[in-house]
Amino acid sequence: YTIQASDDLITCTATATDIDGGSASDTATATVVNTDPVLSTVTISPSSANNDDTLSCSATATDADGGAPVVSYTWTGSASGSLGSGSTVDLSTTTAQGAETITCTATATDTDGGVDTGTASLSLDNRAPTVRVSLAPSSGATKNDTLTCTAVVADDDGDTLTTTFSWTVAGGSVTASSTSRLTSTLAGAFVAGNIVACTADTADGKGGTESASASTTIVNNPPTVSAVSLDKSTIYTNEALTASVTTSDADGDTVTVSYNWFVAGSSVQDGASETLNGASASAGFEKGEAVYVVVTASDGTDTATSTSTTLTVSNTPPGAPVVAIDPSDPEEGEDLFCEVTTESSDADGDPLTYIMSWTYDTTPYTGAITDVWTEDTVDGADTVGEEEWECTATPNDGDDDGETGSVSVTVQSGCDVDGDGYLSNSTECGGLDCDDDDASVYPFAGDSYGDGIDGDCDGMDCEGGYYGTAYFVSCPVNESWSDASQICTDAGYDSLASVLSAGEQSFLESLRPDSSVKYWLGLSDQSVEGDWGTWESGLPVTYTNWGSGEPNNFCDSAGCEDCLEMIANSYWNDQRCYGAHGLFCELR
Known part of the structure; x- marks a missing residue:
């Protein structure tokens, strides 16, 4: 008999029979007990895996009672917990983590409910990030x-x-x-x-x-040169030329600039100077040469260059010559010859020619003839006394006319021999020049006291000179106020001097040949006692230099102090008019 299943009840009945045919029986029973299955191995494959792999779990189970136990599988993670069931698990669909321990639990169950369990574990690999x-x-x-x-x-x-x-x-x-x-x-x-x-x-x-x-x-931003300009659009020989440069540097670096100047295609000056001196012996330039500058900007690492416009050195017109007319004090009928006494300067060194032109009393003259320079001579037959003749010399360097030089003379008639513009006071001429042989002597020309020369032709040897437009003379004569006044008017002056300002006062003080002498001035109160308001010349009194307590208008049996004197200390004082004093005369 083969036991087929657990819980089967086995009964054994024993019957004894004797020879006599008698029998007796008894029974005994036993229940069949189930034997649980046995799991011998549980494995996980693959043996190395990541948290997105699929794992398989397998187990071997036997059952002593016969039959094939049923094996089931569950999966857990040490960090993620339950991961599912089945012989396989797709970890990519779970929350399994790298380096986590995955455990497969296999359960074998027989038909009678007997079970056995076994586990296998696998530590997942951790992949580096x-x-x-x-x-x-x-x-x-x-x-x-x-x-x-x-x-x-x-x-x-x-x-x-x-x-x-x-x-x-x-x-x-x-x-x-x-x-x-x-x-x-x-x-x-x-x-x-x-x-x-x-x-x-x-x-x-x-x-x-x-x-x-x-x-x-890190790279360097090179500097930039955004503009190069020259300070002149036209240049001439010997001039200086200066460059202006606009630079920038995106990195904020300090930019240094150098200037390489070129003249006629060759570098003549290379360095930090922005100016080229055209007069330099080593770096100058001449007419017709091309001049430009190449500017280099450096930030210490990189450079940038830019070139200016090119200028061609222009012709420099000649300067003005110095000219003279011979004779310098011509008389009517004498030829006039205009000559260049000092040549014009020409920066370019060009050979020069000159053309003369003439005017008489500002009227152009066209009859000149050529002796040395073109139209340099005027025929004396064309000159008339008192005419002013001017010669103008125009230089030319082959390209341009230059600055002109001029000189003029006045043709003398017989009455202005010295050419000072004043006719002789001779009976024939009827002028006022008291010495027509001396051009420094003429009316109101100034005079020096005591030199024996009547330099201003007033008939007196006094000290004379101008203050502004007013002419004054001072003489240390011994005359009364009225006689002094008459002397002034007889000599052609307006009157005794009036003093209109502190400046005139100071000038008269300095004009005195002898400061210890008292001098009459053109002011009195003879008409109205105490009225010192109007100068003899008719001008109002606007300035005074009275001494302390003056005028005191003193009167006694000898007379009244009615006339103005300048005393030794330069202050004014009223004095009796018959005193013998020096004088100041004026012409305004």
Whole structure:
């Protein structure tokens, strides 16, 4: 008999029969007990996996009672908990994490409900995160730029990542200007040529790390020259030429400028000077030569150049010559010859020619003849006494006329021999020039006391001179006030002098040949006692220099003090009019 199933009841009945045919029987029973199945092995494959792989679990089960136990599987994660059931599990659809322990529990169950369990575990691999780093700008960054470092991170296991940044400049660590999550910035100032590097380190918290770097080299922004101008649009020999330059530098670097000056295609001056001296022996320029400057701007690393416009040196017209007329004091009927006594200057060194032109009393004269220079001579037959003849010499250097030089003479008649413009006081001429042989002597020309020369033709040897437009003389004569007044008018003066200002007062003080002598001035109160308001010339009194307590209008039996005198200390005093004094005369 084969036991088929658990819980079967086995009954055994024993019957004893004797020979006599008698029998007796008894029974005994036994219940069949179930034997649980046995799981001998549980395995997970593959033996190495990530949290997005599919795992398979297998188990071997036997049952002593016969039959095939049914095996079921459940999956759990050490961190994520229940992951499902079945012989396989797709971890990508679960919350399984990298480096987590995954456990498969196999349960074998027989037909009688007997069970056995077994487990297998697998630690998932942890995949390191990935990181990519980029810098902006990636190239062409300059000293004042702000660099932005951006990290792109990923983790195949889906782990939460922590990312940090570090910066180096020229190999040395520096602190970021700002960092926010996956972005970090570093603001200049840098130095051209610096290598700036950004490194991003990321970690998954499970021992998985990765780092990446990006770097850029700081470049220099070269300076720019936006304008080069010259201070002249036309230049001449021996002039100075100055360049003006406008530069800029985006990096804020100090810009130095050098100037390479070219004349006639050759460099003549190269350096820091913005000015070229055209008169320089080594760097000058001449008529017809081309002049320009090449400007170089440098920021210490790079340079920029710019060239000015080119100027051609223009012709410099000659300067004015010095000319003279011979004779210098011609008389009527004498030929006039105009000559160049000092040649015109010409910066270009050109040979010069001259053309003379004449006027008489401002009227152009066209009858000149040529002796040495073109039209340099006037026939004396064309001259008339008292005419003013002017000769103008015009120089020419072959390109341009230059500045003119002029000279004039007055043709003398027989009555102005010295040419001072005043006719002789001879009976024939009827003029006022008391010495027609001396051009420095004529009416009101000024006079020096005591030299025996009547320099101003007033018939007196006094001290004379001008203050402004007024002419004054001073003589230390011994005359009464009325006689002194008469002397002044007889000599052609307006009157005894009036004093209208402190300046005139000071001038009269200095004009006195002898300051110890008292001098009459043209003021009195003879008409109305005490009225000192009007000068003898009729001018009102606007300035006074009375001494203390004067005028005192003193009168006694000898007479009244009615006339104005300048005493030795230069103050004014009223005095009796018959005193013998010197005099001041005036002509206004």
